[in-house]
Amino acid sequence: MRRAALAFAFLAAPASAEIGLPDAQGSQTPVVLTAELVQPTDRYDHGVLGDALEWGGLRLTVQNCPLCSTIPPGVQVLITLPESRVFEDIEARLADLNGDNRREVIVVETDLARGASLAVYGPDGKIAATPFIGRRHRWLAPAGIADFDGDGRTEIAYVDRPHLRAELVIVRLEGDRLREVARLAGLTNHRIGEDLISGGVRDCGQGPELVLASPDWGRVKRVRWAEGPVAEDIGPMPARVSMRRCPAAEAPLTRPKVMPGWCRLPQSGHVCGNRTLPAR
Ligand SMILES: [Ca+2]
Numbered sequence: 060m061r062r063a064a065l066a067f068a069f070l071a072a073p074a075s076a077e078i079g080l081p082d083a084q085g086s087q088t089p090v091v092l093t094a095e096l097v098q099p100t101d102r103y104d105h106g107v108l109g110d111a112l113e114w115g116g117l118r119l120t121v122q123n124c125p126l127c128s129t130i131p132p133g134v135q136v137l138i139t140l141p142e143s144r145v146f147e148d149i150e151a152r153l154a155d156l157n158g159d160n161r162r163e164v165i166v167v168e169t170d171l172a173r174g175a176s177l178a179v180y181g182p183d184g185k186i187a188a189t190p191f192i193g194r195r196h197r198w199l200a201p202a203g204i205a206d207f208d209g210d211g212r213t214e215i216a217y218v219d220r221p222h223l224r225a226e227l228v229i230v231r232l233e234g235d236r237l238r239e240v241a242r243l244a245g246l247t248n249h250r251i252g253e254d255l256i257s258g259g260v261r262d263c264g265q266g267p268e269l270v271l272a273s274p275d276w277g278r279v280k281r282v283r284w285a286e287g288p289v290a291e292d293i294g295p296m297p298a299r300v301s302m303r304r305c306p307a308a309e310a311p312l313t314r315p316k317v318m319p320g321w322c323r324l325p326q327s328g329h330v331c332g333n334r335t336l337p338a339r
């Protein structure tokens with residue numbers, strides 16, 4: 060797997076507690092604290108997210124960087140893509156994908172000639188990625204991160220070509236590869252030109268469920284796991300779908316658990332959960 064060019068920028072260490080996790084030898088291993096997309100660039104003329112700007116870099120705040128033993132904990136690591144690539148996404152997501160209590164970074168990485176892939180990064184660079192879709196101007200939209208099949212391991216859900224193919228794909232990080240574990244047609248979560256990704260993951264007491272849209276945006280769909288992902292029509296698309304409201308019969312007394320960083324299904328509006336979209 061081709062690795063992105065790495066440029067390490069040792070900047071001022073943020074004031075934060077020591078949270079590195081000791082390994083079996085007692086030494087500290089690096090932990091990603093924050094991740095953000097940086098270096099806006101117009102070198103990819105796709106504009107699927109509403110403008111011609113994508114991102115050329117990924118900035119991580121890492122504690123106990125193994126390559127910087129003389130630097131105090133809490134350094135910034137700048138991962139710069141080659142000119143043939145961009146990060147084509149609205150944010151860099153953090154989630155522990157392999158159960159080691161250290162979060163990985165999940166982001167859409169696009170090759171200018173071969174389209175998008177879903178990539179996973181760590182403090183030392185790229186860990187794994189799906190194959191590029193294979194054609195310029197083809198994209199995928201992350202949909203959620205959770206243990207969808209209930210086996211104790213975390214999966215990532217995304218929609219493959221949300222404006223064309225509209226297929227939900229669920230992958231799992233296994234070592235240095237992302238293995239596809241399920242695929243389901245007839246679902247989407249993005250409309251061309253919107254600078255947000257719609258829907259997301261919630262738990263109404265029966266495990267995580269994805270909230271998505273029909274390809275024509277006329278219906279709201281939810282996807283649960285029953286020996287594989289199963290989509291259920293839960294009604295017409297209203298002006299706004301609340302990710303924070305469960306059907307009354309399912310969770311009458313509790314609010315759903317909404318995974319952070321994901322958006323409401325919009326007709327308008329630009330708010331993803333409680334976070335603000337990065338400036339573009
Ligand atoms: Ca991890």
Ligand SMILES: [Ca+2]
Pocket residue numbers: 205206207208209210211212213214
């Ligand atoms: Ca799982």
